[in-house]
Each structure stands twice: as structure tokens, then as C-alpha cells.
Amino acid sequence: MGVSALESTHASEQMEHFEEQVRELLIPTDAEDAKLVQKGLMLYRQGVVKQLQIFNDKITSMVQDVTRVYVKLDLVFASMSSCTCPTEGFCRHQMATFFAAFSKFGSVGDWVTAWREPAREQKEVADWGMQTAKDLIKANGILKPDYSRWVHSFEVSFDTLLASKKFTSPYVIPELYGIYERRIHASAPVEQEWRLLYEMVAMVVSFRKLAMLSEQLGHDEDMVKRAYLHLFHNLMDDAEDLAVKIGVQSLPFAFDEFIERLKNDAFDLLRCCSGLEYERIYLYRLLWVQFFKKKDWREEELTKIQAGLKALQDWENPLPLMVAGVHLNILVGNDEAAVRLMGQFTDEEITPYMLFWIEYLTTLKAWRRVAVLIELFLQKVKGYLTALGGYHSCVTFARNALKALTTFCAENDRVDLYERGLLVMLPYSFGEYEYLLFERKQYERWGELQAFVGLDFYDLPKDRLKVIEKEQPEVLLGMLHQTAQREIDQKNRSSYKMAVRHLKKLRTLYKKLKRVDDWEYFLETLMERTKRLRAFHEECRRSKLVDV
Template structure:
């Protein structure tokens, strides 16, 4: 069907609610971009209208008759100001933008919100706010009905459709403020269950962004719930989540990591009572007699940590192997916030042993992400004061990614010998090493610098050009000074004699040695 700007306008009229403050702001921002003539390189094809919109950064926009298929390169999900700017720019060629906006303002869209993105006659009912007395079953029915009729065969628009379904649920959350985060948590949890089953049945492996989005929504709700006392009316809902969340560890899925993280969030932020955690530990212990899957083991380790069963948790971590490193950041963050720090050090010591093997299995980007995440949960300054050997062990396990941190640490600790060995390991050319640090070591223990100068001489000679030979002579003079300070001139004479013999065919190098008065002319 050819792209029709009037049809797109009708869909927007149905989708955007003039009584919704967010939708009002969206229209205003779209109009502003359009009126500032920030829409450019506009093209119309048989199936789409494309353009660029100059915002803080330029974005690319594509409009289709079906709003679910329209998209923008900005991070905003669903309809954004850039899509509206392109719509207004195109609509102005055949109609009045002012009249379109006036018509939109007249809409009684309390009955039409997101109608273009939904199917079924139950839409009106779905917009009715959820009641606080509805009970768990009614909430679950509401979530199931919201996803009914969704087209699961079109993977390319399915993710957008699922997010729209979730947003429509959030718009129908209870009116009482204290119930809103609980409803949001339930909506995210049940949406993940529904969409996970769709992905499994359709073999969809491209929904990571959707699952991450649901995790963010759940995390947002949990942070609100975790700082307020739960009213007694929540008991039924919390009981359901406690009993049902085993789904996250046992349900077949292509998104194991995301489901495990949801489980960790629930038990860390929401279910804090000791008796609840101990009962969950017993449940997982019983399950593990028949189910030794990775997710169940991770759940067991997590609950063991929360219960303070460190021997059990550390034993399972040892058995799990290097893959445990991926989950370690979450636990280290939790433990780093606990006092005293002895438990934290114990886990860091155990987990760090798996880092080298884990890094070997990951690509460069994932390695850097892991290292950054791992060290975000470690107070390196505090650890350097309280347990410097443990910190050095971690740095060594994570080399070469921790070279700069390790180098600075060793120098601060005045471990100059180890610092020199690290520079050799990294293979950094002497001319690129901080001159101030070299001078500091030269004042304290100049002999420690000998290996660096020996390496620099060998490297410079190997380049076999006049400039590199001059560098080699400069380094040889530094070496001679150190040998002289250390009263080791016999060793110097032997070293230089062997070097000249080894390089006897390099006449240019010997000439530079003569110019530098290392040997007689």
C-alpha cells in the first residue's frame, strides 16, 4: 500500500491523547523542530517517507502508514518528536498543520489512546485503571488480555508492539500512588513471562533490548518499593511473586542472563526478610537434587550469599568455574555495601582466580565491559590500604587490561622492582615511560632501571637506522652512568665488548658509538 500522509495523520490522531501531558509536550516539540526548519533530505518512496532531523545530534527518521513500523535512530522508544517533525513537514505540503493540531485538540481520545496499536474490542476495558482491590488473578488476567491478538509472526514489528502493550498497561496503573510501583513491577514481570514464551515458540533471539528494558522498568519499581514499608494489602501480591519467581530460573529461554538478573533484583531489593530467604534457599536446595542447570545454581549461590551461607556459596562458585565471573559484579556490588568488608574480600579473592580464563572466552569489547563493571564495585584505594596483596592479585589476574591501575599502584607503594617488571611485561618503549618516574627510581635505586635500558638498547639497534642507533647510544650512556654508580664497571666493560662483537657488521652503529665516545675513534 503506498505511503499516505493523511492516513498517518489519522493514526496519530487516534494514538496521541490531547489530555495526556506527555503527548502534549511531544506535539509541541515536534512542532518546534518543524517550524525551525530542522527537517531536511526528505524523500518519499512507495512505502515510506524518510528524512533527517537536526536535533542536538542529527537523527534519521522513517515513516510508514503503520506507526508500529515507523522508527527513528534516536533512543526514544515509540513515537518521538523527530517522527512528528517529519510528519508535520510532509503534511504541510498538502494540508494545514494548524488545522490538524486544532482537530487533534478536539478529540475525546480517552477512548482512543493507542487504539491504532491494539486489537480487539476489549481496548476500552483495558484503559480502565487497575483497582487496588482487584486481586492478583484480576491483574494477571488484565496482563494476559493486553497481549491477546498480537501478531507474533512478524518479528520485525513484534518488539515495538510488545513495548506498546506494556506502556498501555502502565497507563492503566492504579490511581493510588503507593500501588503504582507494585503494578509496574507486576507488569514488567508478567510481560517478560509472556514475551519469553513467544520468543521460545517462535525461536526469536533478537529481543535482548526488550528484556533489558523490562529489567530497567522492574529495577525502577523495586527501588521505590524497597524504601517504603509495604502495606498489608500487598501481602497477596508479594506472596505470588515469591512463589512464582522460580519461573525465572527454570523456564526454557534464549535470555538466561536477563531472567537470572530479574530473579536477583527481586530477592535483593524486595524480599529482604530473613525467613523468606531461608525458605527460598531450602526450595532451591531441594530443586538442585534433580535440576543442576546453570540458572538454578546461580540462584542458589545468590540466595546463599543473601542468607550469609558463605561456605555454601563459595563452594558452589568454585564448582561453577570461570563463567561465574559474569555474575560476580552483581554480588560484589551487594557485598561491598555490607560491613565489615571481610566477606567482600573473601569473595573477591575466590572470584578473581577465574578472571583470566573468563577473559580468554570473550571478545575485546566484552572484556572491557566486564573489567569496567568489576572494578566499579571495588574501592581500590581502600583495598590498597587494607589488603594490598589482594588488590595486586586482582590486577595480575586481569592483565593486560589493568596495566595502568597496576602500574600506578606499584609506584605509589614504592615497589619499584615490580614496577619495572610490569613495564617489561607490557613492552612499552622507554621513551614513552614517564620521565618523572624514571628519575625517582634513579634517585632511590638506579640499578633497578638496568633491565629497561638494556631492552631499550636492543630494541633501538634492531630498528637498524641512523636515528635509532643514536637512541641506542643515548641509552648506553645512561647505562654506563648506572654501572659506574653501582661500582660495576667490570660488568659494563664485558657487556659493551659483547655488544660490539655482536653488532660488528653494523658500521653505522659503531660510528655512533665513536661519536658518543663510548669507544675510541
């Protein structure tokens, strides 16, 4: 398009939107970002940006650098912009193209000057004795470990990068968080044992800050899921891996104070926001299993939880504190209190959290305690699956649940309990149940299961059918009868042809079973019942199923 299109009101609004995103992505106190802006500015001033065009929310250009490259800027989501050069992320060619486009609306020089002097960062620098958030974080790798300084520096860096911006698009958060996370890792203490603890504290603080930011920006559950839920799940996975690494080394005595402080901060995960319940509770439970193992700590936490529940306002969600209460009661061995608490939840609320405790007690080989939880779980899981909805989600949950039950059932010779789980979670446990019945050669029940889920004969795996036809062919009779009848009920020529194919297979099986009389009686009854279906009768005669 021509210049006039670039100068249109719509294009102006788009450029303003894009320009805000560029400010979000590039941090003036970061040396690499500063170099990037400088290189882009040089290319723009050299006049090597050619063929600049805007269309369909995109800006495209050709940049004649050392080699020719092609740039596409996404005006809606800056992070989706691309360049044919090998550089990852926002590159100097994209920066030069941005400057070339921005020059149609304002002064590039003024933009660069304003970008280099962010007021919010200046204020935070002043607050911290003229030290930038980045320098402050770096100091952690040099100075003696200090929990308060760690937490404060994480919070300052987070607020500087993610919480002090006007632009609130959820799709920018992963990119900004990536910059924040790289700074945290780059500034960790040198000593291995302190580095691991530092990263664990950083994860808890970062998780809490990100959850609070999500609520402050008004991002609903669906928006978070589409844009950056993976950040929370990555933190959960990383915390689990880190817990294993820390657990295998002997912890210095100096760690005690840090772990106790972390324990107190972990409580805030339960109350920091109203959303992300499952993720917040998961991280909280992990910490209490892996780190906070002293019995008096756990008993104190229970008292704290009870006080927290009493102090809740009417509008606050009690679920995270209640689940935490169940968890701590299980950790201190008070299963009766835990079960009583679980009784206060609906099936939909408590069931997804139960697998964690089943797996935890399984690792302890506390079989009696596991058995109680499994019984309770099997009473609740059907209600949960009904409320969950979505076939794929239900199948995934059923598969995870059966995995959690497997060790207990195998160690305690409780195949009956496993089968109960399979039954109660049908149809979502169909694959596992079908396999179990076939492997145990319970072919009749296997056939009943196929009928229950409504599979037609031609949907069944051929290798399974061959085995059953050889070992217990009568199992297939019912399925063939049902499938043939369903085809006849369709009342069209192609369905009649399929029905006849199944009936001929039935005839073969009846002969194999030496039940020819039963077959003839069935066929005679069927032809009488369908005498008005002329097309069906024609197909029967054409295929010589009946005499012409």
C-alpha cells in the first residue's frame, strides 16, 4: 500500500499498539536489548530497509544487510513477528523495519530517547540506592545468601519487567517472563547447594507473583489457558525436579532458616488470588511433602489453616485452604480427620486432588491407608467425570487414575479393586478394560463390553476377532445380531448390503457351532418381520442368503 494507507487512522492505531509491545519486549537496562536497538537504528539510518508495506495487520520489508533478508512484523502480536535471518527472537532487521514504519508517524529519535529513560525503572533504581533491578539480582551471586534480599530482588525484577507496563495483552507475558527467568538463572549463587535453594525460592515467589498479576490484569481462566498456563505448569514440573535434586544432597545447617522462611511464604500460595486453584494447591502440597517435614511444622500449619478458614470473608473461596487441611492431616497421619474434611466437598471439587494422596501413600507402602482412599475415590469418581465433561479430558483423567491404582492393586493382589475402577470409569476406561478382559480370555465379558459402548462388529479389531472366532465363536453372535439389526434400521440400500454381509457371517458361525436350526429359525423370523422392506429382501436374494 502507499503512504496514505500507512497514515490512515487505522494504521496509526495499529502502529501505536505495536509500538507499545516493542517497549514491553525490550528492556533498556539489558545490555543485549540496548545493542539490538542501536543496531536496528543504524540499519534504518543507512536506508537499507526497502519495499516497506502494510496489509492485513502485517508490515513487510526487505532489508539489504550483509545478506538480503525479509521481515514480517505482526502488528497484533509482536512476538509472532519473523525474519529470514538465523537470529532467534526480535532481531536488528525487525527493529530497523519498525523504525522505518514508525517514522511515518513520529520521530524515531524521540522514541529511542524515551525508551532509554523509563520513569518506573528510574524510581526503582533510586529506591534501591541507584542500583538497577538487574544489578541487584546479579549481586545475589556475589553477596552472602540472604533470604529477604533474594525475595525482594525477585519481586523488584518481576515488577520491573511484567507488572509496571501499560500493555496488558496476555500473549506478551510468556516473552516478558522468559526475560525475567533468564535473569534469575544468570544471577544465582555459584555454590551448587545454595544455587538449588535459590532457584526453589525463586520458583515459589515467581509463581505467586505471576498468579497475582493474572488476577490484577483481569485475565479469565480461558485467556490464561490459551496464553500462558504453560508457565505455571513449567514451574510445577521444575519444582518437582528441583526437589529431587535437593533431596539427594545433605543440606547445610544454614539452610534451616531459609526453609522455614520458605514455609511461611508457601502459605501465601493458598490465598494470593482466586483463580489457578489446582496449580497453586499442587505446588503447595509438593513443598510440604519434600521440604517441610518436621512434625511440629506440620501441626503448626494445620492450626494456621484452621485460623485462616475462620477468618475467610464470604466472598473468598475456601477450597484451597480446605484441600491444604486434608493434605496436612494426611501428612501427620490423621486420616480420619482428612476423610471427614473430604466429606465437606462435592465429588467435582475433591476428586482431582485425591490421586496425589493415593500416589503419596503408595510410595510409603502404607497399604491400609491407601485402601481407604481408593475406596473413597471410587465412590466419587463417576460424579467427577460427569461434571468434568469433554471426552478427551475424561479419558486422560481415567488413565491417570488407573495408573495411580495399579501399584496398590498389584502389590496387594487386588485385581478386583482395579476392575471396579475400570467399571466405574466406563466408557472412559474402555481401552484398558478391553485389554484386561481379552488378556484374561474372558471373551464373553469382552463381548458384553463392546456392546455396552455401542461398537459395531466391523469396528472391532480384526486380530481380536480371529482369536475369539477360533476359541469362543458364540461370543460374536450377539454382536453380529446387533450390528445387522442396526444396519437394517437405517432403511437404505447401502445399509442393507452391510446387513447382509453380517448375516452371512452369522450363518457361518451358526454352522460352525452346529446350530443350523437356530439359524434357520432366526432367518425365517427376520424375513417375516421385515417383509415390508422390499429392498432388503432383494439384497438377501441377490446375495443368496435366502432362496430366490
